[in-house]
Amino acid sequence: MTGRREVLKALAGVGAVSLGGSLPECLSRAIAAPGAVEAGDGRVLVLVRMAGGNDGLNTVVPFTDPLYSKNRPGVGLGRGSLLKLNKSLGFHPAMGGLKGLFDDGRLSVVQGVGYPNPNRSHFRSMDIWESAQPGAETFSDGWLGRVIGRSQFPDNATPAMALGLDQLPLALRGAGLSVPVIKDPAQLKLRPGPAVEARGRAGRDVVRNLAVQTSGGGLQASFVRNLARSAIDVSRRIGDVLTREGETGLPATGLGRRLEAVVRLIEAGLSSRIYFVSLDGFDTHANQQGAHTALLSELSDAVAAFYRRLSQSKIADRVLLATYSEFGRRVKENGSLGTDHGSASQLFVVTPPGRGGIVGAHPSLEDLDDGDLKHHTDFRRVYAMLLERWLKIPALPAVGKGFKPLEIV
Amino acid sequence: MGSLSRWSRPEAFDIAAAGHLLGRAGYGVRSDRLEEAVREGLDRTVERVLSGEKPGEMFRETFRETDALLKTSALEADSIDSLKAWWAFRLTESPHPLEERMTLMWHDHFATSYQKVQSVRMMADQNRLFRREALGRFDRLLLDVARDPAMLVWLDSNLNRKRQPNENFSRELFELFGLGLGNYTEKDIQEAARAFSGWHVRHGRYWFNEAQCDRGSKQVLGKTGAFGGEDVIRVTLEQPACSRLIARRLLEEFVAPGPKPEQVEELAGRLKHHRWQLRPVLGELFRSELFFAERSRGARIKSPIELVVGTFRQLGGTAAYSSMVELTAQLGQDLFQPPSVKGWDGDRGWLNTASMILRLNFASEVTGGRGLGRLGEGAAREMKSAARVDGLTRSIVRRPLIASTRGKIIREVEAAAGADRQRRVAWHMVVSLPEYQLG
Numbered sequence: 062m063t064g065r066r067e068v069l070k071a072l073a074g075v076g077a078v079s080l081g082g083s084l085p086e087c088l089s090r091a092i093a094a095p096g097a098v099e100a101g102d103g104r105v106l107v108l109v110r111m112a113g114g115n116d117g118l119n120t121v122v123p124f125t126d127p128l129y130s131k132n133r134p135g136v137g138l139g140r141g142s143l144l145k146l147n148k149s150l151g152f153h154p155a156m157g158g159l160k161g162l163f164d165d166g167r168l169s170v171v172q173g174v175g176y177p178n179p180n181r182s183h184f185r186s187m188d189i190w191e192s193a194q195p196g197a198e199t200f201s202d203g204w205l206g207r208v209i210g211r212s213q214f215p216d217n218a219t220p221a222m223a224l225g226l227d228q229l230p231l232a233l234r235g236a237g238l239s240v241p242v243i244k245d246p247a248q249l250k251l252r253p254g255p256a257v258e259a260r261g262r263a264g265r266d267v268v269r270n271l272a273v274q275t276s277g278g279g280l281q282a283s284f285v286r287n288l289a290r291s292a293i294d295v296s297r298r299i300g301d302v303l304t305r306e307g308e309t310g311l312p313a314t315g316l317g318r319r320l321e322a323v324v325r326l327i328e329a330g331l332s333s334r335i336y337f338v339s340l341d342g343f344d345t346h347a348n349q350q351g352a353h354t355a356l357l358s359e360l361s362d363a364v365a366a367f368y369r370r371l372s373q374s375k376i377a378d379r380v381l382l383a384t385y386s387e388f389g390r391r392v393k394e395n396g397s398l399g400t401d402h403g404s405a406s407q408l409f410v411v412t413p414p415g416r417g418g419i420v421g422a423h424p425s426l427e428d429l430d431d432g433d434l435k436h437h438t439d440f441r442r443v444y445a446m447l448l449e450r451w452l453k454i455p456a457l458p459a460v461g462k463g464f465k466p467l468e469i470v
Numbered sequence: 471m472g473s474l475s476r477w478s479r480p481e482a483f484d485i486a487a488a489g490h491l492l493g494r495a496g497y498g499v500r501s502d503r504l505e506e507a508v509r510e511g512l513d514r515t516v517e518r519v520l521s522g523e524k525p526g527e528m529f530r531e532t533f534r535e536t537d538a539l540l541k542t543s544a545l546e547a548d549s550i551d552s553l554k555a556w557w558a559f560r561l562t563e564s565p566h567p568l569e570e571r572m573t574l575m576w577h578d579h580f581a582t583s584y585q586k587v588q589s590v591r592m593m594a595d596q597n598r599l600f601r602r603e604a605l606g607r608f609d610r611l612l613l614d615v616a617r618d619p620a621m622l623v624w625l626d627s628n629l630n631r632k633r634q635p636n637e638n639f640s641r642e643l644f645e646l647f648g649l650g651l652g653n654y655t656e657k658d659i660q661e662a663a664r665a666f667s668g669w670h671v672r673h674g675r676y677w678f679n680e681a682q683c684d685r686g687s688k689q690v691l692g693k694t695g696a697f698g699g700e701d702v703i704r705v706t707l708e709q710p711a712c713s714r715l716i717a718r719r720l721l722e723e724f725v726a727p728g729p730k731p732e733q734v735e736e737l738a739g740r741l742k743h744h745r746w747q748l749r750p751v752l753g754e755l756f757r758s759e760l761f762f763a764e765r766s767r768g769a770r771i772k773s774p775i776e777l778v779v780g781t782f783r784q785l786g787g788t789a790a791y792s793s794m795v796e797l798t799a800q801l802g803q804d805l806f807q808p809p810s811v812k813g814w815d816g817d818r819g820w821l822n823t824a825s826m827i828l829r830l831n832f833a834s835e836v837t838g839g840r841g842l843g844r845l846g847e848g849a850a851r852e853m854k855s856a857a858r859v860d861g862l863t864r865s866i867v868r869r870p871l872i873a874s875t876r877g878k879i880i881r882e883v884e885a886a887a888g889a890d891r892q893r894r895v896a897w898h899m900v901v902s903l904p905e906y907q908l909g
Contacts, residue, residue: 181656182645184812198652227802227809228819242822248800249827254834255894256902259886268830268902270878277872278905281769284818285904292826346626346638396634 105327106447107336107367107382109316110230111360113343114183116353117389117406118434120156121170121423125149128426132393136349136400146170150423155358158365159409166414167368169469171443172421175405175436179388183344183402187387191231193441193460202235204444204459205335209236213454214334219295221335222326225319230337239291246303246322249296269293302329309370316340316363324370327380334452343386347397360384368411381451381470382411385440391432405436408443412470420469442467473760474736482762483512489868490767493909494724495519495756496567497776498784500847501865516756520605520749522566533563540791545591550584551792553594554805558791558798561779572604572748573597574775575723577805580615580647581813582624584806592620592674593806608716609746612648613703622671625811630670631682635663642811643706650718653711654691661688665697707746713738724755726769727817733760768869768908771817774801776909777829781836781901782845784866789843797832797842801825821907833901837894845897850889855880858892862900869905 123129124140125148143151144160150170152160162168176195180186189195193204205221214220221233223242233240243249257264272289303322311321319338326333340360345353364382371377389406405424411417424434446466448456456466488507492499496519499507507515525533540559544552561570577600584593596618603611615621616639622628630636640662644654668683669676688697693705706712717737721729737755744750755761772780775798782789795805802825808814821829835841859879863871871879879899886895900906 182641182651183810184645185651223822227822228815229822242824244800244822244824248824250831251827252831252834254831254898254902255838255886255891256882256898257834258838259882259891259895267878267882267899271875271899271902272904274872274875278768278869278908279765281771281908282905285771285821285907288821288823288826289830289904289907292823293830295823296827347629397629 103379104451104453105334105336105380106452107320107323107338107380108232109360109364109382109384110232110337110339111343111356111384111386112183112187112339112341113345113386114186114388114390114402115343115356115386115406116345116349116400117386118392119349119353119400120153120357121146121172121407122151122153123149123423123426124151126423126426128392132426134394135398136394146419150419153354153357155354156361158358158361158363160361161365162368162411163417166417167411168417169410169412170407170419171410171438171467171469172407172419173405173424173434173437174385174408174440174443175388175434176439176441179404179430179433179436181388181402181404183387188231190385190387190440193444200231203230203232205232205337206235206240207458208448208454208456209233209240209335217332217334219331219333221337222333223337224322225315225338230339233335233337239287241291241295243295243303243322246300249300249303251293251296251300299326299329299331302326302331311366311370312359312362314359314363316359317366320363320367324367324374327371327376328374345390345399346395346401347399349399364411378413381413381447382409383443383447384409385443389434392426392429392434393432404430404433406434408440410443410469416469420467438467439464446470473733473763474740474754474758476757477512477759477762479762480512483515484508485864486767486868487512487762488515489865490762491515491519491756493780493868494761494770495752496571496783497561497780498866498909500784500786501861504865512757516753519568519756520753522564522569525565529565533565536563541594545594548590550590550593550806551795553590554795555791557597557805558779558789558794561775562782562789562791562794567783568752569601569604571723573601574805575719576600576604576611578808578813578816579719580621581808581811582620583808583810587620587623589620589623589674592623596620597806603748605749605752607746608741608748609703609707612707613700615647616643616666616699616703617669617676619671619674619676622669622676627666628670630663630667632667632684635660635667635684637663639663639666639669640702643702646812648703648706648715649709649711650715653709658690661690661697662702664688665690665702666699669699710738713741717741720751720755722816724752725760725766768905770909771820772907772909773814773816773820774798774803774825775805777801777907778832778842780909781832782843785845785897786847787843787845790841793842797828801828801832829907830902833898833906837897837901839894846893850893852889855883855892855896858896859883859900862896866900867903867905871903871905875903 119138122138122143124143130137142154144156145151159168180189188200191203192200209220221240223230223233226242227244229240229242256267260267272286274286302325309321309324311317323336342356368377371380385408386406388402388404390400390403395401421438441460441464444460445456445464446469448454448459449466450470485504485508488504540556544556564570582596587593599614599618625639625642626636627639637659641659644659645651664684665688668679670679671677685696690697690702691705691709714734717734718729721733721737740751740754760766778794778798802820803814836845882899883892883896886892
């Protein structure tokens with residue numbers, strides 16, 4: 062593992078830290094706190110949300126099943142174009158990058174994932190996935206939010222971060238610690254303004270000092286004050302690392318840029334353990350072929366390049382990446398060369414080598430639930446694995462009782 | 471006595487209370503207008519809020535001409551960015567800010583995006599419909615939205631055919647526009663979709679495509695008949711869930727997030743009593759005990775539009791409209807391009823690390839006179855630092871600061887040289903206060 066000295070050197074090299082001057086408080090805490098890094102061997106979880114409901118049946122295709130081509134005369138993929146995983150399953154042709162990770166024994170395809178009484182509203186189903194509370198009336202916190210607290214992450218000021226999003230996803234809400242949401246790293250630079258300029262160097266903390274009051278004004282006021290303080294700290298701590306120029310080899314796509322930011326932060330030795338990114342647009346109701354191909358290649362190319370870079374930096378084995386979508390799509394295509402909202406689908410998990418493979422059977426295309434695939438694996442078993450077996454923190458607050466972790470890692 | 475009963479202490483309508491009313495019902499006003507409102511009292515101020523200000527001939531003329539010029543040029547250039555700037559102009563300058571605020575509320579409620587509609591004219595027409603019913607009637611609005619060309623394109627109405635019903639509009643009609651989750655079944659959606667089949671758009675206009683209309687019998691929300699779309703709208707409006715949904719929306723917009731069920735119930739009752747007319751309902755809300763309650767004040771997180779438009783409305787000056795809408799888009803509120811049919815999440819969803827930094831940078835730039843236009847009217851007056859800070863706090867933060875924070879601001883203002891500098895430092899400090907993000 063990279064030592065404190067190496068991290069400092071690396072940061073000094075990019076101008077993030079002046080070795081002569083003082084280290085920003087939180088950064089120094091992140092680097093100097095051995096407990097925070099050693100628990101779980103500095104393992105990192107990267108979540109990629111595929112928003113809109115990915116058509117799983119055209120992502121991992123059961124090409125030997127006659128019901129596949131029968132239900133999908135217009136949008137179905139030809140057997141010859143697929144990237145074969147085994148005798149009956151093949152990847153969409155745009156997924157060469159993920160096929161490479163599969164061949165390297167790094168990629169698990171977890172099939173038939175879902176939850177009981179599936180909901181076909183985007184918002185509701187996404188809320189169910191992100192809260193991990195299918196039966197709830199309203200959703201106030203997320204599965205990760207419930208386990209990101211001081212007790213799970215002592216000495217870690219920023220255990221989780223969301224990149225490229227407009228707002229904090231429900232999955233990360235409710236955290237006892239503040240979770241930064243960074244839409245565009247360039248926005249993180251704090252500008253001075255009249256009060257700061259009037260003071261010169263001493264003006265640096267003038268605005269932050271307005272937010273140090275710890276009580277008064279009600280819950281909303283405390284919320285905004287905490288956020289203002291943490292935003293200013295995050296701006297100082299990671300703004301420079303993120304806006305750094307340099308070749309990482311990741312594609313210049315939306316997801317590529319977001320994963321590039323994740324790479325830079327991990328390489329810089331930041332103590333964050335959970336990174337959340339999203340790829341949107343999977344709601345393919347009409348003429349889906351072009352759009353779906355573009356999305357899957359954006360996903361596949363970015364994830365493959367992400368792991369190439371991590372391998373070069375020799376940190377790939379402590380980074381696990383998992384995908385999810387709020388639902389799959391209906392088995393039978395619709396009348397507009399697209400597919401409508403469905404239920405169960407597959408998800409991907411990229412792990413250290415030797416753990417990859419096909420997990421679970423492909424759901425039957427015959428025994429359907431109102432035209433949709435039936436799930437056999439509850440998504441909370443995947444969450445339980447990510448928390449207990451990967452990050453080594455108790456999954457109970459996140460998923461509740463009765464969800465045995467999958468055993469991929 | 472419910473919480474919508476009349477405020478029992480109209481004599482307590484002071485600068486802070488007037489700031490609360492004019493901040494919520496519009497986007498805030500300059501301090502001289504606040505003093506005038508206090509002199510006129512609560513009733514007269516609410517009347518002015520509901521009917522709009524009556525500015526002089528000169529202003530009216532200039533406003534009308536600028537409005538027409540900006541809108542026509544956006545349409546002629548077929549530029550959505552220009553249409554956004556036009557709306558920012560109206561939001562900032564209109565003598566009837568409540569009308570603009572309600573127009574924006576309907577845009578959020580019936581969230582439709584240019585991203586898919588791809589027609590500046592349709593987006594402008596839909597905006598005109600929202601403004602027409604801003605303080606009008608929700609029942610008319612719901613029916614007209616169902617035939618609005620931008621909405622028809624947005625929710626794939628042309629794909630809704632006799633033999634292949636498309637559920638997109640009927641699903642959102644129940645889930646988001648009229649009832650809310652849990653108040654209908656999947657079957658209701660399927661049946662309602664049949665009733666709207668043939669509600670198409672052709673040449674950019676609503677077109678009833680008779681050949682694709684399913685005239686068979688449908689069962690929707692417990693009623694059966696050979697329903698058309700009008701019937702589904704009528705049945706929707708009859709549901710108690712409908713008035714509750716709109717009551718909740720109004721309470722979140724004007725009072726506080728997470729209204730209590732009994733408050734929702736009470737306001738829903740008023741909506742029914744006034745037969746969906748919004749003006750009298752808002753008139754009652756703005757005079758109510760609930761509206762002026764301590765826990766309602768400063769309980770909302772300002773939307774990007776409230777923050778940016780409100781800063782210009784409260785501190786005066788001339789705004790650069792196209793830069794304003796670029797900024798609100800970066801802050802998460804891109805006019806005419808909401809993130810999804812669900813609209814903007816609002817409240818705490820507005821704030822995150824990056825948007826907080828952007829909001830603080832907005833404070834720096836706008837008070838420093840860089841970008842976004844010029845803040846403030848006339849020359850800066852010499853005044854005592856404490857009086858300057860207290861005056862600003864009272865009118866735009868609307869609640870006293872704790873002594874240590876007040877002291878910090880006064881010290882910074884005193885350290886600056888000259889009246890203009892002092893004024894800018896005071897603005898910068900107050901607009902950077904976390905409390906300024908609340909309204």
